[in-house]
Amino acid sequence: MSYVSLSEKEKKEMMATLGINSLDDLFCCLPAEVQLKRRLEIPAALTEPELVSSFEKIGRKNAAPGMLSFLGAGAYPHVIPHVVDYLSSRGEFVSPYTPYQPEASQGTLQVIFEYQTLICQLTDMDISNASLYDGASAAAEAMLMAHRVSGKSKVLIARTVHPQYKEVIRTYIKNLGLRAEEVAFTESGRLDPEDLTRKIDTETATVLCQSPNFMGVIEDLDKIGAIVHNSQALFVVAVAEPASLGLLKPPGACGADIVTGEGQSFGIPLSFGGPTLGFMACRKDFLRQFPGRIASQTKDVDGNRGFVLTLSTREQHIRREKATSNICTNQAWCALRATIFLETLGPAGLCELAIQNVHKANYAMVKLSGLKGVRKKFSGPVFNEFVCEFDGGWERVDEHLKSKGILGGLRLAPLYPELKDCALLCVTEVHTREEIDHLVGFVAEVLR
Amino acid sequence: MYPTDFFYSKDHEWVKIEGDEAIIGITDFAQKQLGDVVYVELPPVGTELDVHQTIGVVESVKAVSDIYSPVAGRVIAVNENLNDSPEMLNSDPHGKGWIIRLKIKDKADTEKLMTATDYEKFLEGIEP
Amino acid sequence: MIREPLIFEISARGKRAFVLPKLDVPEDKDLLKGLPLRDEIRGFPEVSEVEVVRHFTRLSQTNYCVDTTFYPLGSCTMKYSPKVNEKVAAMESFLFSHPYAPEELVQGNLEILKTTEDMLGEITGMDAFTLQPSAGAQGELVGMMIIRAFLEKRGDARQVVLIPDSAHGTNPSSAHICGYRVEEIKSNEKGTIDLASLDRAMTERVAALMITNPNTLGIFESDILKIAEIVHARGGLLYMDGANLNALVGRFRPGDMGVDVIHLNLHKTFSTPHGGGGPGAGPVGVKKELAAHLPIPVIVKSEQGYALNFDLPLSVGRVRSFFGNFLVIVKALAYVLSLGPEGLKEVADVAVLNANYIRKSLENVYHLKYTTSTLHECVFSDKFQKEHGVQNIDIAKRLIDFGVHPPTMSFPLIVPGALMIEPTETESKRDLDTFIEAMKKIAREAAEMPAVVKTAPHTSYVRRLDETTAARNPILRWEGKIKE
Structure with missing residues (x-):
């Protein structure tokens, strides 16, 4: 595909205006010894349909976007009007x-x-x-x-x-x-x-x-x-x-x-x-x-x-x-x-969104920490994320959840060695009660 | 146009000597080059300045320029009116638009500066 | 003309433009009691959906933009942004990717990043790239940090970065934020770096020379090989600001000219939309000796697929969260893939042809301080028009009346009254001719009825705005009250 808007005739007219015979003449001030004397080694041009399908193909190598995710940690799923x-x-x-x-x-x-x-x-x-x-x-x-x-x-x-x-x-x-x-x-x-x-x-x-x-x-x-x-x-x-x-x-x-x-x-x-x-x-x-x-x-x-x-x-x-x-x-x-x-949500919408985040995150935190082998890590009040500690570590829980199509949370050990068996989970207004219950159910399966 | 009892620097500051004190500002040429002045940054009173040390900064919408002290001394007053009315630097650069008052360390500093006649000649060399 | 109010001025209590689904977990009033709660958000707007839609639609209509007008803003490469690239970047598999998702579940994203790095490497002749920097200026900073880390590792910490007086303002600013002192190199009468000045300034205190090539005048530094030789012989590194790569792509590669570090602007050469001032992306490419200092993480490919490597002890560190402006990178890759090698070469060819056509057509109408031949842009000045009291800003404002976005005026500082014009390759001859005619007409007006030019624009949504009062007494937010 080319996004150039000149016809060959127009190019010739413009070159005539400039008094040149070849576009190469425009680059005559550049040192010839560093001129690229071959074609760039990148794939041949794609048409629009080919481009779209090639990106669709790459996109299919991303499994994560299709999964139920409780990842937050600085990047949060929220409604977008x-x-x-x-x-x-x-x-x-x-x-x-x-x-x-x-x-x-x-x-x-x-x-x-x-x-x-x-x-x-x-x-x-x-x-x-x-x-x-x-x-x-x-x-x-x-x-x-x-x-x-x-x-x-x-x-x-x-x-x-x-x-x-x-x-x-x-x-x-x-x-x-x-x-x-x-x-x-x-x-x-x-x-x-x-x-x-x-x-x-x-x-x-x-x-x-x-x-x-x-x-x-x-x-x-x-x-x-x-x-x-x-x-x-x-x-x-x-x-x-x-x-x-x-x-x-x-x-x-x-x-x-x-x-x-x-x-x-x-x-x-x-x-x-x-x-x-x-x-x-x-x-x-x-x-x-x-x-x-x-x-x-x-x-x-x-x-x-x-x-x-x-x-x-x-x-x-x-x-x-x-x-x-x-x-x-x-x-x-x-x-x-x-x-x-912000102008679409207005004060009421933004407040309601925040209240739902607090409720859903706390609902999930209480349910999870009610399971045997899971503990809420910190006593301070939370907004839409919380840390839980899992007996036997987070990895096996995480693996099981992934096998069920769920991204359960972020393992904290690489970032905070003192939080060895802990994960950070995020629950917002986009998560339904049913989805939270699913998460809790699958976590329970591992720790049973 | 340039007061004859002032001294002038090549950086377009003027100095007026009153006893062992000096009043410093920027010249009419400098304010014209800058255009409408929107902000002047002033030093705290008590600052000790060497010759050619930065006193502060004058800003227009699209330009910013350091002001240098043509003589050495201690700042004893700054023109607070410039905080609210920086445009005085444009309307009256050699009068109400003064910037600081110094207690001079060495009056000989003025010997290296230009007189009004010299300065006007100096400007002819730069003005197109 | 309808003047669009601020959203706050049309707000009224109780209006809604969006409603959330009902809370589906048990409500617990005590939950909120333990929290530090805010008072109501004072002044926050309450409007209906149709009011939101009309507000932003009307506001949008007051903007000049590439989709509606010629936009020859020099050094910004305001080329047309292909629409299919927007579609590609809006695919749900990219849009809804969480950046902390495990590597094995985002292989597509990592493939895009690695492929883009490789292709930029081939296009520029550099050995390794990071895509993390969010914009050109952040790329410059990363490039400077890499140079610093490399020299410190060599036990040769240096203090100074040399920058030509024609450079964009971000260059000295980025070098300064990296802890370097900036020394200016004067341009010669051709508008290029003066070799004798460089030779004098290039001492053992100098970490790098930071050049833009072609420079901001559109002039190629034809002594580039000698420049690189001088810098390298004294132990320094050559940094290139790649803002003007559009002039070279497919024909010349900075890596073949002795450049050690380069940043690119994907929102310039690689067509990603400018968005009213970002997001852009400022990838940085380096020669292999410097690759160990790239920001973390770096993407590695193995038989098992793509992975992120955080274990680089010599890395300068991280300069922003996650992987940079990922969706911008997707659009840039889509652009490279749709153009292919011939298409990319055509970009440089036609960008330079268009710029020279404008230069030739206006060269006796507007003053050209530097007559050296130019590539993708040309810098005129207002010297002829100043005789009638008309300045570059007046010419720029008058162009608005002719339906054209004005050129760049704020730099290069070595051309007083600059009008920096960069048409790019995507403009038609008809649009170029319309612009040329407008510029000629303005030159005639400047001579015959300068007041028309000096009071322009006349037909725009607002007329000339008072920037002086704004700077003296800035009003930076709405402070009124919402009506009940």
Whole structure:
């Protein structure tokens, strides 16, 4: 297939305009010795039907998407209203670029402005940017921002922050002279306040915790926030499961200085992990240190309301090496989907969704931990994920479930050696009671 | 157009000496180059500045420029009005748009700077 | 004209656009009692489904986009995105894949990733790829981290990265976030890297030279082999920003020109849609000496199938969650497979033909600071029009009235008043001619009635917007009250 729009005759006319006989002449300034003198060794071109069937064939090698899954751990199955797919697939949203020319991009800009407003409302913070790549790199950006604001170099990270977020933070900070330390968790699955008090000092730039945390447990953010602020550090809260914000006290109301997170739950399919979006909101005092694009309301020469990207002097295309971040292209289309999702659900829909998550996860947790040989691992309250410990280990349970077409949960031992026989299970509004009962029934078969 | 009792730097800052103090701002040429100023970053009072050290930053919508101190000294005042009205740098760069006031360390620093006549000649060399 | 309100302004209490199935497990009021609950979400919109649909449909109609207009935004390669690739990426077997699913149950996904890595390797002449970076800038950062890890392993940590003054702003920013100091290399009068300056600057403190080739002027660094020789002779590495690969694909391979590390933008050369500012993808390719430092995990193929390897002690680590922007990668692979080797070569050929046709047609109308021959884009300036008080921004805004998206203006910094035009290969001669005529007309207007240009746009959804007030007193969220 070719997507070129020139006929041979037109090509000839254009070449005549340029006074050349061959397209090779256009490349005459390039050193001949490095010219590729053979065809690229890639398969011959496919037509549209051939392309579709070849991807269908590859797709059939993925068994997982057809299975009943209780996997979460930073990537959550949620309902997606049909209007999200319908509206976000419009070419006018899919095929423009960053709104550098506001007069030709009001649709994209107004969506960003609405997105920023929704994120502020959900997190109870002053300002939001237009999106970052994902939850993990957004957490890393938050660490760099806290370092710029405070001038300090030590970051404390709860051990219950998503392991991939921690890895990405380590990757980002290691060349910049920052150092990270972990804060332990207690038997409740929550951050250990005593360990935090021990480790926090005047050199601490920031404390990062996640709620609900990687174990699914809802943190006591008020308490953590008080400890953090006592020592003048910045309090950063990561929200990997933002559906929780429909019900739980928002980080901004608990003293958070920066709230960052993963927006996949808002209308974005699992997509094997990407693309999704990272979000970030903060107190307005930090505006000048904020990374990423930001849209502002303004007026045109006739006095009509319009929207523009603003405060670009923070960004790489103007400030170059002194920019607040190197981010340029972000995840605008995913932020569009999140915006449509949130506006479609509204406050009642989002709250109801969160309440169903709490109920279904607790229903599953109680049922499972009621089985002989299964124990609930942590005593803290959970949102839509929980950790259970299985006598004889998780692997044999997992194998049995897989044989029944079920992805039961995530084995935690590779990520947390101290949680040897444990698995993390996720239950949301998409799971029916019947499906949960199936899961419990098959687990019982193994442990009987 | 350029006040004759000021000194000027090649980075387009001006200095006005009052006793052992100096008032510093950016020149009319500099503000025109920047366009509409939207933000001025000011140093804390008490900052010790060397010659050519960064005082702060001036931003327009599409440009950002460091301001350098043409003389050494300690910052004794900053023009707080610029926080709310950065446009004063455009409307009155040599007056109300002043940026900082320094306690000068060494008055000899001004000897390396240009007079108004020199500066105007210097501008002829850069203006197209 | 109907002015579309903010969704918050049309919201009214109690409206719903979506209802969940009823809770099918027993309701337990005590469950919520133990939780820290929020107050109602203040200001959150409540609207009906039809209101949502009309809101977003009307908003979309105010956007200029590739599907409706010529969009010659330079260095962004705004080519047409084939629609079948959207269909392929929306197959349920990809869309509903959980990233923590066991390897043996997502073999199709891993095959796609590995195949894409291999094909990008062949297209660029590099030995190994990571697909993890989410966008070009993150690719640059990963590339810089790999260079740093490689040099540190060699016991030769260096401090400086050299970057030409024509570079895109992400280059210095990415090098800086990797802990390097940036030194600028001045361009010569041809618009390319000055070999004498490079020779002076390229010392043992320098970790890498970061180039874009062809550069942001559309000019190929014809001394590329000498440049690579100088850099390598002093123990440094050559990084290439692959943003402009569209000019070379199928004809020249960066890996054959001495490039050690490259990032690509799948949303440029490989046609994945730009989405209003992402998601993109910024894969990074390296020569084999550097492969040990790629981010984890890497995908390995064996007789048992595809597997993920996390055990790479020299890896720079992970730069984002999971495997990158997977669905973007699916679309890019679909693009490569539908074009095949001849189709890819045709991309470069026609992209360069179209750009040169525009350049030739406008070369006496707009000023060309650098007259060196160019490939896929050309950078004019507003020098002629400035005589009438008309600047590049005015020309750009006037193009909106002619139904064309403006070119890039924010860089390269070495061309004051830049108009960077990149037509790509997918444009028809008719669209190119329409653009050329519009540009000529604007040049005439600039001379004869400059006020028309300086007050443009006149016919767009909003007229020229006040960016100064927005920057002085930004309004970054809606703060009104929902009506009862």
